[in-house]
Amino acid sequence: MEKIAIYPGSFDPVTNGHLDMIERGLKIFDKIIVAILVNLEKDSLFSVEERTEMLEISLKKFSNVEVDTFDGLLVDYAAKRKVHAILRGLRAVSDFEYEFQMAMMNRRLNREIQSVFLMTGLRWIFTSSSIIKEAAKFGGNISDMVPQVVTEKLKEKFKQPH
Numbered sequence: 001m002e003k004i005a006i007y008p009g010s011f012d013p014v015t016n017g018h019l020d021m022i023e024r025g026l027k028i029f030d031k032i033i034v035a036i037l038v039n040l041e042k043d044s045l046f047s048v049e050e051r052t053e054m055l056e057i058s059l060k061k062f063s064n065v066e067v068d069t070f071d072g073l074l075v076d077y078a079a080k081r082k083v084h085a086i087l088r089g090l091r092a093v094s095d096f097e098y099e100f101q102m103a104m105m106n107r108r109l110n111r112e113i114q115s116v117f118l119m120t121g122l123r124w125i126f127t128s129s130s131i132i133k134e135a136a137k138f139g140g141n142i143s144d145m146v147p148q149v150v151t152e153k154l155k156e157k158f159k160q161p162h
Contacts, residue, residue, distance in 0.1 A: 002030045002031060003028070003029045003030045003031075003085070004029060004030065004031045004032070004033065004081075004083045004084075004085070005025060005028075005029040005031075005032050005033070005083065005085040005086065005087040005116065006032075006033045006035050006074070006077070006078050006081065006083050006085070006086050006087065007021065007022060007025060007032050007033070007034050007035065007086075007087040007088075008035045008036075008037055008070070008074050008077075008086065008088075009034075009035075009036070009037065010036065010037050010039065010042065010044065010051075010129070011034070011036055011051050011054075011055060011129070012044045012045055012046050012051060012129050012133075013045070013046055013051065013054055013129055013132070013133070013146060013150045013153065013154065014051070014054055014055050014058055014129075014146070014147065014150060015124070015127050015128070015129055015132060015145055015146050015150075016124060016127070016144075016145055016146060016147065017089070017091075017120055017121070017124030017127040017128075017145075018089075019058060019059070019147065020120070020121050020123075020124055021087070021089045021118060021120065022034065022059065022062070022065060023062075024118055024121075025087045025116075025118065026062065026064060026065070028116070029085065029087070030064060031064045031065070031066070032064070032065050032066075032087065033065075033066045033067075033068055033081060033083065034055055034059065034065060034066065034067045034068070035068050035069065035070050035074075035077060036048060036051050036052060036055070036067070036068070036069045036070070037069075037070060037071070037074075038069050038070065038071040039071070040071075045133055045157060046153065046157075048069055050153065052067055052069065053149075054147070054149050054150055054153060055067045057147070057149045058147040058149060058150070068081075073109065074086065074106060075106045075109045075110040075113050076110075078110070078113050079110060079112070079113070083113070084112055084113055084114060085113070085114050085115075085116050086103075086106065086113060086114070086115045086116065087116050087118065088102075088103075088115060088116070088117050088118075089117070089118055089119075089120050090117050090118070090119055090120060091120045091124075091125050091126070091127075091128075092125070099115075099117065102115075103115035103117075124145075127145050132145055132146060132154075133154070136154040136155070136157075136158055137158050139158075142154065
């Protein structure tokens with residue numbers, strides 16, 4: 001049976017840390033579904049369509065990665081997709097506390113779905129979409145922290161020359 005995991009997130013925008021997590025996850029799983037959470041209550045810089053496009057461009061070298069969107073409960077989406085594993089990354093102790101709570105709630109909601117945690121690579125430990133957006137907004141060089149397509153889209157959003 002094929003081992004499939006869901007790697008959920010907002011991916012606003014996707015970072016090289018996310019890509020590293022996916023690449024490392026593929027050493028454990030046969031396929032990963034990168035699932036973009038559609039949260040209408042959250043102010044996102046990029047639309048769901050833009051995030052999907054950036055992810056698809058960034059992940060085109062992987063034939064065993066699919067990009068999808070979902071709303072509602074992650075465990076419901078996982079059950080609908082017949083997936084039994086949720087892949088999550090941990091950067092710091094603060095991530096652990098939040099992720100532990102989410103994993104316990106997901107387990108309570110559906111005991112068939114397991115949470116699998118990978119430690120973020122040291123190179124990406126302080127990288128987050130929020131910090132990257134903040135740096136890009138003020139003209140900071142973020143090109144080594146995100147895929148090229150994201151660098152270009154951030155420059156467009158913040159009206160900076162390429």
